[in-house]
Amino acid sequence: MTNTQPLSIDDPAVDCPIPPETVGRLIKADADTASYILDGIPEATRARLAVWLYGRSHTHEIGVRVAATCDGAILRRTAGLVGNALYDASRRPYKAPSHGARPAGSRISLGGSSRRA
Template sequence: MNRTRLLSVDDPALDCPVSPETVGRLAKADPEAARLLLDGIPEATRARLAVWLYGRSHTHEIGVRVAATCEGATLRRAAGLVGNVLYDLSRRPYTAPAHGLHGSGRRQVSLGGSHSTTAHASL
């Protein structure tokens, strides 16, 4: 029996199922151009691509858009529970993940290091 390995966003060795050039074109494409590009990719490959893209923080939204071109069963075959969740996400308006964001939605970045009171007290 020919068994297919389920994909997981937790698998660090997971390879992209399409060429880097295709990913680059997809990332830069407007919605219509992306749809045309995806039309030339088999659904099972699109499902694996959706999981691969969603598994990277900078391509979450693209992964959700690619998942929207796939049937739920195809996403489930490609990634099990992750495919199920990705299918559900792709059927509602995209909301960017909130991790790493505070209050206003802007990233809080400090280049000054830690400002502890004990450091100031010893001056």
């Protein structure tokens, strides 16, 4: 058994566990191609990849899909509570994060009030 440091999505110094070219192919891949790419990656590495992808807003959904290919125990061992949450998220329908979303009908005005005195 290898002795690795637990990962944290808060640590920007953690490097991606697979080559950047493979990440690029995974991001652009359809479901079948993504499955083929992931089949060639060991599960422990997939768990690290899921955490790495999940921690970036533009690859969040892909991280959840990669986590769906991993066992919960491996995700928990890889990333602790984050791995546990990622495992849970990967077992239910994906819902995009709502942070930064505005309610329907809300407007932002940079010109101030439209009423004149």
